[in-house]
Amino acid sequence: xxxxxxxxxxxxxxxxxxxxxxxxxxxxxxxxxxxxxxxxxxxxxxxxxxxxxxxxxxxxxxxxxxxxxxxxxxxxxxxxxxxxxxxxxxxxxxxxxxxxxxxxxxxxxxxxxxxxxxxxxxxxxxxxxxxxxxxxxxxxxxxxxxxxxxxxxxxxxxxxx
Amino acid sequence: xxxxxxxxxxxxxxxxxxxxxxxxxxxxxxxxxxxxxxxxxxxxxxxxxxxxxxxxxxxxxxxxxxxxxxxxxxxxxxxxxxxxxxxxxxxxxxxxxxxxxxxxxxxxxxxxxxxxxxxxxxxxxxxxxxxxxxxxxxxxxxxxxxxxxxxxxxxxxxxxx
DNA sequence: GGTGAAACGCGCTATTC
DNA sequence: GAATAGCGCGTTTCACC
Numbered sequence: 001x002x003x004x005x006x007x008x009x010x011x012x013x014x015x016x017x018x019x020x021x022x023x024x025x026x027x028x029x030x031x032x033x034x035x036x037x038x039x040x041x042x043x044x045x046x047x048x049x050x051x052x053x054x055x056x057x058x059x060x061x062x063x064x065x066x067x068x069x070x071x072x073x074x075x076x077x078x079x080x081x082x083x084x085x086x087x088x089x090x091x092x093x094x095x096x097x098x099x100x101x102x103x104x105x106x107x108x109x110x111x112x113x114x115x116x117x118x119x120x121x122x123x124x125x126x127x128x129x130x131x132x133x134x135x136x137x138x139x140x141x142x143x144x145x146x147x148x149x150x151x152x153x154x155x156x157x158x159x160x161x
Numbered sequence: 162x163x164x165x166x167x168x169x170x171x172x173x174x175x176x177x178x179x180x181x182x183x184x185x186x187x188x189x190x191x192x193x194x195x196x197x198x199x200x201x202x203x204x205x206x207x208x209x210x211x212x213x214x215x216x217x218x219x220x221x222x223x224x225x226x227x228x229x230x231x232x233x234x235x236x237x238x239x240x241x242x243x244x245x246x247x248x249x250x251x252x253x254x255x256x257x258x259x260x261x262x263x264x265x266x267x268x269x270x271x272x273x274x275x276x277x278x279x280x281x282x283x284x285x286x287x288x289x290x291x292x293x294x295x296x297x298x299x300x301x302x303x304x305x306x307x308x309x310x311x312x313x314x315x316x317x318x319x320x321x322x
Numbered sequence: 323g324g325t326g327a328a329a330c331g332c333g334c335t336a337t338t339c
Numbered sequence: 340g341a342a343t344a345g346c347g348c349g350t351t352t353c354a355c356c
Contacts, residue, residue, distance in 0.1 A: 005227060007340095017228075020221035024185040027332060041341050043333070054227045059307065060181035061218040066166060067178075068313050074264055074271045088304040100305040101273075103235055103298035110235045110271075110298065111305075112262075116313055137264035137271065143249040144261040144272075146220065152229050152277055168323095190349055200350070202324055 008049055012037065014151040016045060017054070021148040024058040061146070069114040072098070072139040073121060079108040079132035087131035096124050108132060112139075165213055169206065173198065175312040177206060178215070182309040185219040222307070230275040233259070233300045234282060240269040240293035248292035257285050269293060273300075 009017075015035045019026060028046070029039040037045075049055045064072065079087045084102070091100040091111055099112045111128070115121040121136070128134050170178075176196045180187060189207070190200040198206075210216045225233065240248045245263075252261040252272055260273045272289070276282040282297070289295050 009228070017221070017223060021223065022218075022220070024219035024221045029332060038342055039333070040335080040343090044340080052227065053224050055221050056224050057183075057222040058185035059183070059220055059222055060178070060185045060216050061220055062178060062182065062310050063214050063217050064310065066213065066215045067170070067310055069310070072262075074262060088302075092304045095308070095311065097305050098308050099303065101233075101235060101303045102301045104301060105296070105298040107298060109304075110300075114310070135266070137266040137268060140263045140265060141249075142260065142262045143253045143270075144258050147256070147259050149223050149225065149228055149230070149275070150256065188349055199325055201326090201352080204350070205323075 005052060005054065008045065008052060008054065009151075013045060013049070016042060017049070018148055018150055020046070020055070020058075064114050068116055070116055071118075071121070072112060072114045074137045074139060075111045075113060075125070075128060076107040076135045076137075077109040077111060077128060077132050078106060078134075083131050084108045090131060091128075094124070094127065096120075107135075165209075166215065169210055169213060169215065170312075174206060174210070177203060178210070179309055179311055181207070181216070181219075225275050229277055231277055232279075232282070233273060233275045235298045235300060236272045236274060236286070236289060237268040237296045237298075238270040238272060238289060238293050239267060239295070244292050245269045251292060252289075255285070255288065257281075268296075 012035050016031060019031055019034060027039075028042045031037075031046075032039045032042045035042065046055065077087060077091075087109060088100065088102060091097050091109060094113075096113045096115055097111055098114055101110045102108065103110050113121075113124060115124055125134060125136055173196050177192055180192055180195060188200075189203045192198075193200045193203045196203065207216065238248060238252075248270060249261065249263060252258050252270060255274075257274045257276055258272055259275055262271045263269065264271050274282075274285060276285055286295060286297055
């Protein structure tokens with residue numbers, strides 16, 4: 001498995017991966033031109049990266065504001081231990097929840113949500129408070145929303161060969 | 162602008178949007194079949210949604226672990242007011258930063274990061290600490306990583322017609 | 323703003339190296 | 340594991356509504 005990854009993730013593999021993260025709809029033929037491979041070769045590599053679980057999907061990115069979601073917020077939730085798993089299930093069901101991460105530390109979950117209005121946020125917080133104490137921070141702006149993952153720099157701590 | 166959105170975001174528009182969020186690579190012809198439109202009609206709608214800023218891009222999703230990033234974490238950063246903007250620029254430059262949100266409340270920034278190891282995390286925290294006090298929570302699991310945005314339910318607070 | 327037909331270009335597969 | 344060639348299909352453009 002790790003061997004398979006190493007074979008796929010050579011210089012060209014990373015190039016393909018970065019290009020697909022920037023624009024998931026680029027034709028294989030164009031990818032091939034950019035990385036110096038034929039279209040079928042690129043298609044084959046991409047298929048193998050999908051099979052290996054390296055590429056997990058292709059998503060259209062949408063503008064939340066344009067879709068009527070006026071604001072996003074970060075909600076931290078501290079659940080008592082026995083409610084924590086249940087809280088996870090509930091969070092996964094709420095359509096406002098964009099991400100929900102179970103974390104170490106004082107909080108149980110860190111959640112990013114999108115809401116249409118302050119009133120909507122209030123109702124959502126009321127729902128979430130059923131599972132513990134929450135702390136909400138409104139997002140004012142975002143310096144980074146979705147980074148393209150590129151090849152990790154080699155480190156002395158992870159020697160090769 | 163809002164009028165343009167309303168025209169684009171009818172029942173069919175939302176269907177297309179949801180399908181593209183699930184799989185950005187579906188052919189227009191298949192989209193057309195699913196929503197009951199011809200391929201050129203779908204292509205035209207998608208182009209207009211892109212122009213209107215509703216669709217902001219198409220991204221391949223990758224598996225961070227498969228790419229050598231063993232863990233993710235949520236770092237909250239409290240910067241003194243005068244360093245806050247500078248911190249934002251710095252966060253945007255760090256390749257480990259997946260998202261960085263400026264927020265209200267006691268913290269200045271909430272940041273999600275991906276690192277290869279605990280040592281890597283330590284170095285990153287050292288970098289970030291130059292801009293204020295930080296609090297790091299390791300992500301143990303994620304109940305939701307990327308929700309498909311669907312049509313907001315109509316509310317009494319936003320009357321139509 | 324949508325349809326249907328035609329031209330073009332892309333993706334898929336088989337074959338070869 | 341990649342290149343090349345042929346075929347089927349998707350995309351694009353256009354006239355028409």
